[in-house]
Amino acid sequence: MRSMLATGLMLLATGVVMAGSYTVNLKASSERAAVTRLRLALVDDASRIRELEAELRTRARLPEMQRWNDMVLHMAAPQSVQFLHSPVQLASYAAQPNAPQAGGVPSLRYAVTGADGQALPAPIGDAPQTIAYAAPAEAEAGVIKAAFAAPVANALAPAAGTPAPSVADPQ
Amino acid sequence: MASIAPPLPGVLPGDTSGRAPLPGQLAAARTMARQRLALLLLLFLAVPMMLLARLTELAVFEELPEADRSFASAAPPRADIVDRNGVELARTFEAYAVTVEPRRLTSDPRVLATRIAAILTGKSADEIYAELTHRGQFRYISRRVLPGEAKRINDLGEPAIYLRREAERLYPNINLASHVLGYSSDQGKGMVGMEKAFDARLSAPETRGQPLALSIDVRVQQALEHEMRALMVDQSAQGAAGVVLDVNTGEVLAMTSLPDFNPNKPGGSDDASRYNKVTFGGYELGSTFKALTIASALDAGTITSMTKQYDATAPIMMAGFRIRDDHAKNRWLTVPEVFIHSSNIGTARIAMEVGRERQRDMLDKLGFFKPVEIELPERARPLFPPLSNWGQLATMTISYGHGISVTPLHLANAYATLVNGGLYRAPTLLRRGPADVPAGRRVFSQRTSQTIRELLRLVVTNGTGRKANAMGYRVGGKTGTAEKVGGGRYMRGANVTTFAAAFPMDAPRYVLVAMVDDPRGSKATYGFRTAGMVVAPAVANIIQRIGPILGVAPDSSRDLDVSGLVADTTEPVKE
Numbered sequence: 001m002r003s004m005l006a007t008g009l010m011l012l013a014t015g016v017v018m019a020g021s022y023t024v025n026l027k028a029s030s031e032r033a034a035v036t037r038l039r040l041a042l043v044d045d046a047s048r049i050r051e052l053e054a055e056l057r058t059r060a061r062l063p064e065m066q067r068w069n070d071m072v073l074h075m076a077a078p079q080s081v082q083f084l085h086s087p088v089q090l091a092s093y094a095a096q097p098n099a100p101q102a103g104g105v106p107s108l109r110y111a112v113t114g115a116d117g118q119a120l121p122a123p124i125g126d127a128p129q130t131i132a133y134a135a136p137a138e139a140e141a142g143v144i145k146a147a148f149a150a151p152v153a154n155a156l157a158p159a160a161g162t163p164a165p166s167v168a169d170p171q
Numbered sequence: 172m173a174s175i176a177p178p179l180p181g182v183l184p185g186d187t188s189g190r191a192p193l194p195g196q197l198a199a200a201r202t203m204a205r206q207r208l209a210l211l212l213l214l215f216l217a218v219p220m221m222l223l224a225r226l227t228e229l230a231v232f233e234e235l236p237e238a239d240r241s242f243a244s245a246a247p248p249r250a251d252i253v254d255r256n257g258v259e260l261a262r263t264f265e266a267y268a269v270t271v272e273p274r275r276l277t278s279d280p281r282v283l284a285t286r287i288a289a290i291l292t293g294k295s296a297d298e299i300y301a302e303l304t305h306r307g308q309f310r311y312i313s314r315r316v317l318p319g320e321a322k323r324i325n326d327l328g329e330p331a332i333y334l335r336r337e338a339e340r341l342y343p344n345i346n347l348a349s350h351v352l353g354y355s356s357d358q359g360k361g362m363v364g365m366e367k368a369f370d371a372r373l374s375a376p377e378t379r380g381q382p383l384a385l386s387i388d389v390r391v392q393q394a395l396e397h398e399m400r401a402l403m404v405d406q407s408a409q410g411a412a413g414v415v416l417d418v419n420t421g422e423v424l425a426m427t428s429l430p431d432f433n434p435n436k437p438g439g440s441d442d443a444s445r446y447n448k449v450t451f452g453g454y455e456l457g458s459t460f461k462a463l464t465i466a467s468a469l470d471a472g473t474i475t476s477m478t479k480q481y482d483a484t485a486p487i488m489m490a491g492f493r494i495r496d497d498h499a500k501n502r503w504l505t506v507p508e509v510f511i512h513s514s515n516i517g518t519a520r521i522a523m524e525v526g527r528e529r530q531r532d533m534l535d536k537l538g539f540f541k542p543v544e545i546e547l548p549e550r551a552r553p554l555f556p557p558l559s560n561w562g563q564l565a566t567m568t569i570s571y572g573h574g575i576s577v578t579p580l581h582l583a584n585a586y587a588t589l590v591n592g593g594l595y596r597a598p599t600l601l602r603r604g605p606a607d608v609p610a611g612r613r614v615f616s617q618r619t620s621q622t623i624r625e626l627l628r629l630v631v632t633n634g635t636g637r638k639a640n641a642m643g644y645r646v647g648g649k650t651g652t653a654e655k656v657g658g659g660r661y662m663r664g665a666n667v668t669t670f671a672a673a674f675p676m677d678a679p680r681y682v683l684v685a686m687v688d689d690p691r692g693s694k695a696t697y698g699f700r701t702a703g704m705v706v707a708p709a710v711a712n713i714i715q716r717i718g719p720i721l722g723v724a725p726d727s728s729r730d731l732d733v734s735g736l737v738a739d740t741t742e743p744v745k746e
Contacts, residue, residue, distance in 0.1 A: 003205060007208060007212075010209075010212045011212070013216075014212060014215045014216055014219075017216065017219045017220075018215075018218075018219050020219075021219040021222045021223060021226075024223075024226060025222070025226070028226065028229075028230070047264070047265065050247070050262065050264050051264055053259070053262075054259070054262055054264055054341050054343060057258075057259050057343040057344075058341070058343040061343055061344045061345060061347070062344060062347060062389060062390070062392075062393040063344060063345060063346070063347055063393065063396075063397075066393060066397050077712075077715040077716045077719070078715075078719060079642065079715075079725075080642045080643025080644070080725030080726070080727050081642075081727070083643075083724050083725055083726070085724070085726060085728075
């Protein structure tokens with residue numbers, strides 16, 4: 001009887017081990033299939049990303065940007081007088097907004113010009129407003145007119161107690 | 172009749188002796204049976220153990236099968252080409268081609284054409300109808316079709332229409348840098364330009380996962396192309412070319428040749444458009460050679476002082492030829508005057524002092540006797556007189572850029588050598604890291620290089636190149652206007668105008684050579700067709716655009732000190 005019981009236990013153990021192994025095998029197979037699906041999805045996504053990048057790059061190609069600039073934006077290369085060479089030079093503009101600038105350099109200039117040197121319309125709803133902190137010097141003749149939208153002008157306004165900047169055409 | 176009797180109690184099965192076993196025998200038989208059963212069970216247990224061991228081995232030690240890796244790879248069929256900042260210039264992606272076998276068509280071609288045209292917006296119904304009714308066996312209706320459009324065409328259900336997956340090469344910037352990039356064929360083989368030069372590198376499975384990084388900066392390329400194209404149109408010229416070179420590394424930052432072509436549709440362009448003037452076009456580049464002549468004289472020691480004067484009172488007559496000045500001063504000229512007045516007579520006399528051998532040696536060191544050293548397969552061999560025919564007349568004419576034809580890239584690299592301290596480095600279209608920059612070989616001395624910088628700056632401040640003086644960028648350069656050669660002879664009234672510039676001259680970083688082929692004059696140049704009037708203003712515009720991109724900040728408070736040279740000149744030049 002005991003030997004029968006031992007034999008039965010051994011058979012049971014064998015069955016359990018076999019079933020367990022099969023389960024592990026199934027699990028491994030399903031995991032492998034999932035990994036394969038994930039890899040395929042990654043390749044597919046990478047391909048789609050490449051397509052989208054190519055489309056973006058094609059739509060935003062530099063010759064097209066140039067065309068928009070020539071037709072609409074009229075951005076020009078910055079002039080040498082628009083470059084600052086030291087923080088002190090920058091600070092001097094903020095310190096004396098109405099004083100003549102050293103070297104005749106304008107206080108603020110954008111390298112943006114409209115056709116025939118006219119100021120561009122403001123990018124937001126408010127009417128364009130031009131301000132001048134200082135009369136530009138002769139050297140600025142080649143520098144174009146600066147146009148600031150009202151929020152920008154407000155941000156540039158001097159602190160309370162100081163005279164308000166005159167609103168005038170900088171030319 | 173025999174009958175089979177049941178075994179007697181105690182007789183073992185199979186035992187035919189009929190005798191009852193002894194008690195010891197019975198126990199031994201049972202033990203053996205139990206052992207056999209145990210062995211069998213052990214065998215059963217061994218199988219899952221083996222499976223477990225194999226699973227462990229697969230999970231821990233085994234690598235993925237090769238096939239799995241290949242299908243999961245995202246590497247394109249052909250490597251991308253990017254500029255020095257990683258901006259894509261060429262890339263390959265999978266698209267569809269819609270094809271038809273017209274003879275197997277089952278539906279009405281007119282109706283089918285209309286339905287396909289509604290999907291493919293780039294094609295008209297008439298064009299599609301022409302393909303559907305073509306007498307050939309196989310026709311392309313459209314290529315580079317998006318997957319969504321391909322599916323809709325497939326849903327039409329016409330059995331004669333096939334969709335083919337193709338690896339399509341896309342050049343997103345269309346014509347930009349087309350002569351540098353070249354193009355590849357439908358089969359993915361590089362045909363022209365860098366696509367051809369690096370075909371193996373771009374298509375090899377081991378390397379195609381990594382993009383090929385060029386030395387080109389696409390922003391600089393765009394600025395150069397835009398300005399040169401505008402100039403070509405304004406001048407109604409036959410063509411234009413330009414190149415920007417880093418003088419310290421030899422990297423080409425931009426290279427353009429106009430007219431150009433769309434590498435996405437190379438078949439739609441003519442031969443003239445596919446001709447790269449920068450590396451494949453040989454030109455007599457005129458007075459731009461004068462800087463080389465003076466540099467060789469400085470190195471040879473025949474010019475000992477900038478105050479040394481040369482007789483330019485009258486044209487030189489030799490072997491039936493007359494060497495004269497376009498801006499004749501009819502007096503003795505100092506070296507700076509010879510340069511800024513672009514005196515052919517003075518330069519010829521300087522070259523005669525230097526001599527033929529030194530002149531040839533200098534040109535040889537600059538690589539003027541062989542195709543320019545660059546990766547592009549399209550390279551022209553320079554034209555120059557053979558040694559037997561290189562006499563005094565050739566020495567004099569070559570000194571001011573006549574009688575020898577080289578490519579604009581030859582000239583750009585020579586100017587880079589002139590201003591970078593005198594070191595020649597082969598130009599390249601591949602991005603070079605700091606460790607990859609070659610040491611270079613010395614052609615001119617450091618002192619000569621410094622003097623030439625001052626002379627070049629003087630030409631722009633006081634000479635024929637004043638319109639190239641982009642404020643704050645300390646531009647130096649030399650104009651060159653030469654009669655165009657066609658059919659083996661000079662074409663009267665047709666010029667090749669060139670401007671070779673470098674900036675900033677106090678510490679040169681970049682060389683720009685711009686050339687216009689046969690300018691016709693315009694309102695902007697008051698009808699003039701000389702380099703100083705035609706090319707110099709465009710050079711100023713280009714430098715103003717690319718300077719900030721390249722990190723060269725304009726500074727009007729700094730400049731190269733040319734006061735010593737100015738003292739040797741008498742008057743500014745009038746164009």
